Amino acid sequence: MRATHADDGCRAMAGLTGLRRFLCAAIAAAWAFGGAASAAAPLRLVTDLLPPFENLPDVDAPGFSVEVLRQVFAAMGQEASVEYFPWSRGWMTVSRGERDGMFTVLRTAERARICSFPDEPLAHEKWVFFVRTADAGRLKFSSFDDLVGHDVAIHGPAAGVYSQPTVSPELWDFLRQHHNFIETLGTGVSFRMLAAGRVDYAVSNLSTGMRAIASLGLSGKIEPLLSRSVIEDGFYVCFSKARVAPALVDAFSHALVQFKQTEAFQAIYRKYFP
Numbered sequence: 302m303r304a305t306h307a308d309d310g311c312r313a314m315a316g317l318t319g320l321r322r323f324l325c326a327a328i329a330a331a332w333a334f335g336g337a338a339s340a341a342a343p344l345r346l347v348t349d350l351l352p353p354f355e356n357l358p359d360v361d362a363p364g365f366s367v368e369v370l371r372q373v374f375a376a377m378g379q380e381a382s383v384e385y386f387p388w389s390r391g392w393m394t395v396s397r398g399e400r401d402g403m404f405t406v407l408r409t410a411e412r413a414r415i416c417s418f419p420d421e422p423l424a425h426e427k428w429v430f431f432v433r434t435a436d437a438g439r440l441k442f443s444s445f446d447d448l449v450g451h452d453v454a455i456h457g458p459a460a461g462v463y464s465q466p467t468v469s470p471e472l473w474d475f476l477r478q479h480h481n482f483i484e485t486l487g488t489g490v491s492f493r494m495l496a497a498g499r500v501d502y503a504v505s506n507l508s509t510g511m512r513a514i515a516s517l518g519l520s521g522k523i524e525p526l527l528s529r530s531v532i533e534d535g536f537y538v539c540f541s542k543a544r545v546a547p548a549l550v551d552a553f554s555h556a557l558v559q560f561k562q563t564e565a566f567q568a569i570y571r572k573y574f575p
Contacts, residue, residue, distance in 0.1 A: 343380035344401045344545070346370075346538070347391040353508055353573040354405040354424070354536065357385045365573040366405045366423050366536070372565060373556045379549075398543040405536045417542050419554030421561075422535025428468065430526045431503045431510055433495060440501060442526050445475045451501035454491035457484030468504055468531050488513045496522055504531055508574060 348355045348366070355364035367383065374381045383404075386394065394400040396415050408418050430453075432440045441447050453476060455468060468476075476482040483500060485491045491503040492513055505513065507525060514523050540550050560566050 343382065344374075346381060346383045346402050346404055347386050347394055347400050348383055348404050349388045349391055350385065351405055351509070352512060355385075357383070362572070365569060368569045368572075369423055369557075369560070369566065370404065370538070372569075373553065373560050376560060377552060377556050379553075395539065395541055398541060400541065401544045402538055402540040404538040406539050407534050408537055408539075412539055415542060416539035417545065417547060417550045418537050418539060419550050419557065421554045421557045422537045423557070424536050425533065426506050426508065426536055427530040427533045428504060428506045429510070429530055431492065431495060431505060431514075431523050432501065432526060433498075434522055434524050436501065437524055437526070440526070442502075442529050442531075445472065448476070448481065448502065449479060451481060452499070453482045454485050454494045454500040454503040455482050456487055456491065456504070472531060489517060492517055492519060492523055 348357075350356060351364075353362075353364060354366045357363050357367065370381070370383070384400070391400075391403050395403050402416065405423060406412065412418075430442045440451070455476070483494070485494065488503075488505040488509055491500075491505065492510075494500050495503040496517075496519055503510075503523075510525060514520055538553065540553075
């Protein structure tokens with residue numbers, strides 16, 4: 302596996318160990334994976350940093366999705382590489398037809414206009430409310446009405462193809478009607494506000510939220526409400542309709558289903574979701 306770097310810049314983020322807090326974010330790190338015999342022209346995919354799904358600068362633990370894709374493409378005999386770009390720039394390269402796809406993304410109507418989605422997702426994920434541990438017995442989420450009178454921190458989505466939904470449209474409408482939400486720039490900001498008592502609820506996908514709790518030193522102070530999910534959905538590979546044939550998308554979906562039945566897949570899953 303090889304990596305190259307282009308562009309300069311850094312952004313703060315929590316590493317897998319919680320000790321490394323800064324990684325270069327404007328780099329484009331190209332990682333080659335796949336079989337020796339190519340089933341089609343080499344694929345050029347892009348992604349952002351989203352531990353535990355992607356963390357390309359970490360050679361030993363590049364991410365759940367990266368390791369799964371490496372195995373699936375190898376089984377297909379399909380050459381592929383992945384580059385790291387910030388979220389909006391990555392989507393721009395796909396929407397302009399400059400790259401073959403982006404992965405660990407949710408399926409939306411806007412994205413389906415430019416991308417083909419395989420039937421099989423890379424992983425299923427759930428978004429839940431987090432509360433302060435001290436309030437876990439008092440605050441609950443069994444219906445939207447439980448949120449009335451409480452402020453909610455939520456990562457606000459961008460418009461159009463760049464949007465990564467964090468809650469259902471129904472919940473968004475409810476929060477807007479009651480004027481009890483604060484949009485943030487991400488899970489870390491939301492959790493800091495929650496810990497400081499500025500909000501009573503924060504929304505995050507479960508895996509990212511649990512890692513953020515550990516990296517921010519908030520273990521024992523914040524916990525998820527698991528009785529009901531905000532939304533549940535799959536993370537997919539989005540293949541550019543302008544560059545990737547439907548037959549390859551179908552073949553990828555079939556190969557992913559087959560790989561999920563192996564011990565190798567289970568080992569990768571346990572590595573990132575112990």
